[in-house]
Amino acid sequence: MRKKSFILLSMLVLASLVLTACGGAATTEAPAPTAVPPTKVPPTEAPPTEVPPTEAPTVRYCADGLEGETFTFYSQAGLTGPLSTILGTAFVNALNDSIRDINEAGGICGAEIVLKLTDTQYDAEQEIATYQQTKGEDPNLMSIATYGSGATIALAPLLREDHVVNFAAGLNAQAMYVPRDGWTVGVAPIYADQFAGFVQFLSESWADIKPEGAGDEIVVGVIGWEGPFGAGATTAESIAYAESVGVQVLDLETYAISAEADVVTPLQNLALQGANVIYIQSLGFGPAQVIGTLHALEMWSQVVVGGCNWAMNTDVLTILGESAPAAIGMYGVFPYNWWNDTDLPGVQQALAAFEAGGYAESDKAVSYITSYGGTFAWKTILEHAIDMVGFENLNGDAFFDAFKDLGTVSALGIFEYDVRDGTRAPRSSQIRQVQLVDGALEFVIVKDFFVLPDTRPPAE
């Protein structure tokens, strides 16, 4: 009996390993070493701030060479868990590919980069535990990268205390700006800025984009996930901005973070209140649910549909599947360049790495392109920190000082970090629209990079 049980157990464990290992990833040769090409920074208009003139580094510590040393890129993310499909395998591949490419091109001043990637299952408790373990193992920890508003919020006070920079994909305004001088830096504009930027676009373009039969009055209904991410767009500051340009914003309608959540009721509530614009503050299956339901309710043609940056992503179209054309016409705040911007060297480089990996087309998503570029931005900051203080004196303070000294840091021209004058997230974005181009769905620029309204929360 015991032997049978053991055999059964072994077979099932083996089956699970085979199931997880033998997915659809294609096998290809590793890409050839690529030199880092000159990057083209997104054509952003500089925010109206004075950038103090910085002295050029006088000592190039990198010239000494750090062969034999290693730098660890710490990343903690929900690789598994309820929202894991959003990052997906593309995210892991991007980190591996970018670090391999940097190492093959000489590393950081000769030092090799190693990746430490920890699964936190989008669970705040695990985010904190993982961070504390990382900090305990590396007392000289300089930076981490996190993904999700929960992680951004949970870690903000700890990072401030420990002087560790968090490159955060959860763009929570409170975590970044309350109090000021926080250590959390966004990869894209805070959600309130994004929403205000979309409102600005609406007010400027309403005559051209308004649905047939709609009046001149713009009434925006925001539908978002329960929690701070879903509520991130409609802050007091962004609503005040909307009112200042004559746009009415209805009370936020929320829905559960679940693929089975009911979005009919919130959408009908918004429609009954006269919404002629629906703004989606969710991601992955969230926007897909709203898009599908708007069509089912025959509301799609009666409203303008827009969303935050994560709402306009390949995964939304993948989830919609054969119904992906239903998304045609949707607008999105788009604070980075995209796969179809092939004139940009950084995008070309990411594309080359992606194609060399032979990954599925559905992985050509925001998680790959921003993670790939983000690693290069981290390298730029670290090299500058070495230039400023030397390898021996590197720590979180030196890293952040170097970051602030640079002010803006381009991620291969795909996006740009901005920490000038207390800023903690970029303040410019494009507006793109889902369009059918040559038989394929593309995110097409309808308004190029512009400075978003400033809706940062008060310091306290």
Added chain:
Amino acid sequence: MAVMRPAGDYDRSYQEDKSYIRKPWQWVVLIASIGVVATCPYWGTPYIITTVNRIGYTIIAVQGLNILTGYTGQISLGQAAFMLVGGYVSTLVVTHLGLSMFLALPIAAVGAGIVGLIFGLPSLRVKGFYLAMATLAAQFIIPWLTKHAFPEFLGGTEGRIATPVPQIGSFLFNEPARFIYITLGVLIVTTFIAANITRTRLGRAFIAIRDNDLAAELLGVNLFGYKLRAFFIAAMYAGLAGALKAHYQRAIGTEFGYSLTESIVLLGMLVVGGLGTNIGPFLGTTFIIVMQDVSNVVGSSFAGIMPPEMTARLLTSFRPIFFGLILMFFLIFEPRGLAHRWQLFKAAWRLRPFSH
């Protein structure tokens, strides 16, 4: 479970019969165990220190559930919500009344206990599956209230408020290595209370209700009163655990968990550890938390030795599958929990070499 002892090994006094720790070596093991945990900030890795903290406050919540479910037979799916209440009460008391966390802890326990009483009221009319559904209400109502009522105090849609760092004088418990002493101290107290509750009139009434509530009532046990007491105590434990977790994580709110899933996991920890045993919460909580981490490590290690094209796929799928399989096999091969296995092991040791 009756303790199996070899012939000639018997108690010589009522005191000895009552004692929880019977042998000198048991004292040695107990003191050594506490010593190992207390000194782990000096020898343990960061992983061990943070994990001990997590296990510590989670055990307290599971101990409460054990009193309610393991001893009294009342199912609750609201334990995480009561933790949320405790965390908020402690945070608000420290933040707005300026009290020390050490004073706030009992207040949080009582606050959560009172809320637990309210959700325990249906236990008079319903039982089993229906009671589980009734307590489920706590898991919906309490988080909803924290997001929509008094946003200036509870954080509103932001889903959190900051929790102050505990301190004694100028000594801050701002690191896991320091906080571990608070966790350990509270855990010792709750364990002492939980272990003794089961041997009092109250505990015997709980067990009588669990085993046969009709018979218990005929014997004069006030079912409603005792069930409510069980809910109150369970929620108190949850409140304490929630307060500790909040101060450890520096924040409290729905963004930090406290969901239905967490309540189910707490129940799962109790089942895995062993219902109605004092050691069950320790074993079950430790097993589940460590297994979650082990599945992460195994997945990462396995991904590391696989071809690069499989790495991403393994990292994004291995953990839940492996963890799920381990739990499934555990329930197939050890349905009575780890505590039962521990009892069998101890019995075999006592009766050696004639354990069969």
